[in-house]
Amino acid sequence: MFYSIGMSTASTKPIGSRERILAVAAERFLAAGYVETSLRDLASDAGMKAGSLYYHYPSKDHLLIAVLERGMEFMADAFERAAESLDGSTDFEMLRAHVEAHLRALHDNRPYTAGHVTLFRTAPQFVRESIVPLRDHYESLWTALLVRLLPERSSKEITMLRLGLVGAMNASIDWLDTERGDVGPFANLIAEQFWFGASSGGGHGDEARATKEKP
Amino acid sequence: MFYSIGMSTASTKPIGSRERILAVAAERFLAAGYVETSLRDLASDAGMKAGSLYYHYPSKDHLLIAVLERGMEFMADAFERAAESLDGSTDFEMLRAHVEAHLRALHDNRPYTAGHVTLFRTAPQFVRESIVPLRDHYESLWTALLVRLLPERSSKEITMLRLGLVGAMNASIDWLDTERGDVGPFANLIAEQFWFGASSGGGHGDEARATKEKP
């Protein structure tokens, strides 16, 4: 089976092999797991034979690293783009915008980003070590945001809150079906719950529910 | 290497082989992953040879099923024990008690329960299908609790809130080091944040912070 981006006819500019391999790898690693995916599987998906993969990547590990790196790049880019043009915002608006950016980046680039959530923990040590710097960088962006929003919290509390928030957002990859990709309502719910709490069932300013219920 | 529960001398009643195999499997599966763990590894940890495992379990898959089942039993038991003796409690107290019960069960039986969090997603299909019923049952306990606490929420919102809350709690297995096992403060933080929101930095009733800061 061929990966179907730009492969329909020879007229559309075909995607480079290196990039195509990366795409099918992200897809397969996520769907079937890293170890369960053989290089023969990947080669088949990419329309070539196993041995040919080594012309583009030096090993299976390096291929996984490339997938995870790409995923982290998507996430960090989204965060930084969301950070622009938020100068006049309220604290909650700022939080909400970043939550939405995270969720959107997570789901719009699913094979790469969800792979990060799913595969990192069980990846070979060599792979994990290669990715840690990128991971740390992304975490530091969230830490800085939360410190800014919650200046009175201890750093331990900030860490816990960050992990809880990110954990809650990432848990959505298991079930949030973006069939028409509207993560907006869920972003609102998450941000609202994080900021105001679940017990305050909707009575805290219109901006919190602005896009939540559109009748 | 031998698993060290009750194996010091022949005087202490030795743990049965079947149970010992289960314990080392939970440990190894969590630490190294399911596929990365060979039956030879498990046998070595359990003090026997690979072939002997088949006297106790019919396959590697069944061994993983047994580990995950045990984990779910721990979790469900803890939830139901927490549910007793909570009749006169406030809503928040009830939530907090269940959060603490979940976290305590999660960390006190770590190899089994964390295995559930880590291994389920990447487990062979046959394994996943076998434990889905147990998983559903545990999720239904939380759903029922949240419905009771938040009667005005839609069922979709309840689902999202449950997944967010459980996701946040489960994320703690990656970093919460229970070196002297005090999950209490973290349970407070999670419950507080979920119920009152992160922005309300401590000004909402003493019961919320009762055990949080003990000077």
Added chain:
DNA sequence: GTCTATACTTGGATAGAC
């Protein structure tokens, strides 16, 4: 209940032709 020995399969990686 545990051991030894082994059958059988699959996977990552390399070499050299085209």
Added chain:
DNA sequence: GTCTATCCAAGTATAGAC
């Protein structure tokens, strides 16, 4: 850049002795 052919390692599972 891709293919074919192949090497070598490792794993699950089985059979039968003790």
